[in-house]
Amino acid sequence: MLAFLWSLGAFIIALGILVAVHEWGHFYVARKCGVQVERFSIGFGKPIWRKLSKSGTEYVIAMIPLGGYVRMLDGRIDDVPPHLADKAFNNKPVLQRMAVIAAGPGVNFIFAFFALWLMYLVGLQTVKPVVKSVEPDSIAEMAGMQNGDEIIKIGSRATPDWEAVNFELVSNIGDEKAQVTVKNSAGVEKELTFTLTSWNFDPDSESPLSSLGLTPFRPDPTLEVGFVGEGSAAQQAGLKIGDTLIAMNGNKLSSWNGLVDVVVDSPGERVALEIERDGQTQILHATIARRDTPQGQSGYLGVSPTFEPWPEGYVFTHQYGIIEAIGRALDKTWRLMTLSVDMIGKLITGDVSVKNLNGPISIAQGAGTSAEYGLAYFLSFLALISVNLGIINLLPLPMLDGGHLMFFTVEWITGKPVPEAVQEWGYRIGGVLLFMIMGIAIFNDIARIT
Structure with a gap:
């Protein structure tokens, strides 16, 4: 519910700003062209705030924040007095309109x-577009992309970060080919040709990168707990941020992904978690929560890891x-x-x-x-x-x-x-x-x- 309210509030603020900017453009030029502006409204429906200016313009904030409008004096819809005829929008030269x-x-x-x-x-803090892995038999692999390659250009456009890569990939939807310039870990550049005739990109289920067989580099997760969900199975078991997971049901854990695999396959089961906290080993017991997925029920612990640090130079700021x-x-x-x-x-x-x-x-x-x-x-x-x-x-x-x-x-x-x-x-x-x-x-x- 909190996430919904946050998104709604951010949406209303964003839309209010953009509508005000758009309508102000109409309003400003109309006034410069000598047009009488009757109303400047942000939103539609019943006004919740209004003010009449000395110039005769009514400023309004209305109930429904899904747009706005500038109402100008117009002889096509208004009875325009003779002394205001030169201020009517429809009487202005076509270039002014x-x-x-x-x-x-x-x-x-x-x-x-x-x-x-x-x-x-x-x-704006961002990350170099370095590829962690390339899926076998994917479009990227067939083009010659390799693990560790950095994407530095798509077509003629430089791609300093993943946002730029995504923009340029999306711009190639529907094209037969895309030219991608990469640089390997030794600094050697090469140009690859992505053949896109078989590229099927479904934005509802995947990203442009994954649909081409690319996984962006990010540091591996550690076994140290970085987040514990409120009211989650992990919190009920007593797990805390900073705990290090050592074993589950007596089986030593070698990676966070290994822990996830076991948890997902164990909905509703009670497990023993061996952890290290402040240099001391403890045993905690947790009942893994259940949640429904399109593939059926899966287990959920409600905990996230910390990650290894980024390699030097991978994270930078556009400033x-x-x-x-x-x-x-x-x-x-x-x-x-x-x-x-x-x-x-x-x-x-x-x-x-x-x-x-x-x-x-x-x-x-x-x-x-x-x-x-x-x-x-x-x-x-x-x-x-x-x-x-x-x-x-x-x-x-x-x-x-x-x-x-x-x-x-x-x-x-x-x-x-x-x-x-x-x-x-x-x-x-x-x-x-x-x-x-x-x-x-x-x-x-x-x-x-x-």
Whole structure:
């Protein structure tokens, strides 16, 4: 329950920030173009806070925090007094109207850059993309990848960490091949060709790395206890953080994975755990808990290990000065934009399945997880969602900013507005398509958690 509330709170904060940024873009440019703004609302439904400014704009925070809007004076829907005719949106030159509409997505991109710039100033701790193991007969092994290789480039893009590797791998979905440059432990570089024609990537059950047969390097677990779950079988038995597990039922333990194998296969059984605490050996008795899995019942002790230290140089921090962070943030923002456009294109062509669409539940989980990791990770998450919000709003679907821009572009070229009947049908068709996409995304969310 606590995790749900944390994710919900982080989601509301993230969405509130991004909606406010997007709508502020429309609001700011509208005011600069001399348009009368009637209402600036964050959220929909019944207002829970409102304030009327001297300029006549009503600022509102509403009950349902799933969007927002800027309501401008418009002669198509309002009775506009003659003295305010020049302040109506529909009476402005077409290029000004286009600027007002484009400002929302545009500010989303600017905000993403700003969030990433702050992230690089704060510093983001990350890990070198060194491969621990390569699965036999996998795409990676057939390409020549070996244990201990560091992935330094995919295509023409450098990959300093695993996040960059994942981004670049995902960008190759639907392609026949991917060029991957690696460096072995001796520092020798080589270029590998991943043949992707048989690559089947299911994001619900695996990562891009595991689907290619790659396991990232991470230090091995020790037999020292690093975490004990509240109310777990381990806590009830008396296990504490810092205890070292020596044996179970008299059988000496050689690795943490060996302990896990025994526990998973022993649901409901009472076991004797030999531990070392403060230099003294003790025997504790635990009844292994049961939990249901798709494969049947499995045992659960409720304890996690400590890990061996990372090798020197494997963990580093992306942290830069004010000027260098600008370049890094610009490059990352541009890459997020191009990747988003690429994924939408592949979704349309069928190279990417609609199962990959994420809805509000997945976004909320991402917000909660990133917030738990710290400010830098939350800023990175905000940048990613802000870019996606901007790109999606530019799609040429009526009801979205891109649909309005499409109609205004036609008006700019022809010198005449698109007939209202055509616009009306466009809004209906666009609305149906938009709600279909939203329905698929929400269905995917529900399927992932059930």
